[in-house]
Amino acid sequence: STTSTTAESSQPHERSRTGEDAPLVRAVNVLKSFHGNEVLKGIDLDVHRGEVVCLLGPSGSGKTTFLRCINQLEAIDGGRIWVDGDLVGYREEGGHLHHLTDKQVAAQRRDIGMVFQRFNLFPHMTALQNVMEAPVQVRGVDKKKARARALELLEQVGLGDKPDSYPAQLSGGQQQRVAIARALAMDPKLMLFDEPTSALDPELVGEVLLVMRELAKQGMTMIVVTHEMGFARDVADHVVFMDGGVVVEEGKPKDVISNPQHERTRTFLKRMR
Numbered sequence: 001s002t003t004s005t006t007a008e009s010s011q012p013h014e015r016s017r018t019g020e021d022a023p024l025v026r027a028v029n030v031l032k033s034f035h036g037n038e039v040l041k042g043i044d045l046d047v048h049r050g051e052v053v054c055l056l057g058p059s060g061s062g063k064t065t066f067l068r069c070i071n072q073l074e075a076i077d078g079g080r081i082w083v084d085g086d087l088v089g090y091r092e093e094g095g096h097l098h099h100l101t102d103k104q105v106a107a108q109r110r111d112i113g114m115v116f117q118r119f120n121l122f123p124h125m126t127a128l129q130n131v132m133e134a135p136v137q138v139r140g141v142d143k144k145k146a147r148a149r150a151l152e153l154l155e156q157v158g159l160g161d162k163p164d165s166y167p168a169q170l171s172g173g174q175q176q177r178v179a180i181a182r183a184l185a186m187d188p189k190l191m192l193f194d195e196p197t198s199a200l201d202p203e204l205v206g207e208v209l210l211v212m213r214e215l216a217k218q219g220m221t222m223i224v225v226t227h228e229m230g231f232a233r234d235v236a237d238h239v240v241f242m243d244g245g246v247v248v249e250e251g252k253p254k255d256v257i258s259n260p261q262h263e264r265t266r267t268f269l270k271r272m273r
């Protein structure tokens with residue numbers, strides 16, 4: 001099957017470099033519209049292995065959409081995204097792009113963990129069952145092994161004593177930590193966080209950020225959409241400020257957050273305080 005002429009005709013044909021030093025995620029000129037509304041107007045981003053990148057910016061600037069494009073929850077209209085050297089959603093052959101099959105898309109998505117604003121746990125399953133589900137059902141991991149690994153992960157997120165609790169018996173912060181453990185159970189090479197603490201009561205935010213800080217320390221590659229400036233300042237290797245579907249400014253947190261160069265960044269940061 002041949003493809004989307006837009007993606008094909010307007011974009012560069014360069015291939016992502018491969019190998020250990022290549023970025024884990026490379027986005028080049030990513031375009032996305034919804035019903036004629038241009039939401040991403042040419043986003044470029046490199047994320048290296050072990051890096052934490054925070055996406056900042058006002059509501060509606062396209063942060064969530066960009067994250068969803070990386071994970072193929074949305075299809076891009078133009079540009080290219082590579083994860084670990086693989087073109088996301090397409091394969092290139094003889095200078096032409098071909099859509100991947102649903103099965104191939106599912107295989108790409110399997111390597112990427114995503115944590116949403118709402119915890120999205122299976123309500124009829126315990127914490128342990130939630131964490132075991134994908135490894136057993138999708139990867140065909142032996143139940144006993146999956147269980148042992150799930151218990152380890154629940155321990156890692158501070159819920160070693162709650163394997164048998166149902167989501168409704170857990171606080172929002174605990175549910176979000178189960179959601180993180182569940183994503184980690186698939187041994188992702190990349191974790192995407194979409195405002196993981198914004199639906200939480202303020203007193204529960206810290207416990208989730210703590211788990212994310214630990215994960216960063218262990219070297220997980222993470223892209224985090226967040227309004228938590230303290231987290232971005234302390235944990236991010238790189239922050240990207242988006243507004244109106246473009247990257248306005250990016251760099252080290254101490255530069256972008258403490259010494260923003262653009263008026264739009266300054267205005268946004270003032271409102272955050």
Ligand code: ADP
Pocket residue numbers: 034035039057058059060061062063064065066
């Ligand atoms: P942010 O995460 O920065 O708040 P979003 O990526 O959620 O921004 O949204 C960017 C714009 O895209 C908004 O105007 C939003 O209404 C629009 N949008 C997002 N998803 C959809 C969709 N599925 N259908 C139509 N419009 C959408």
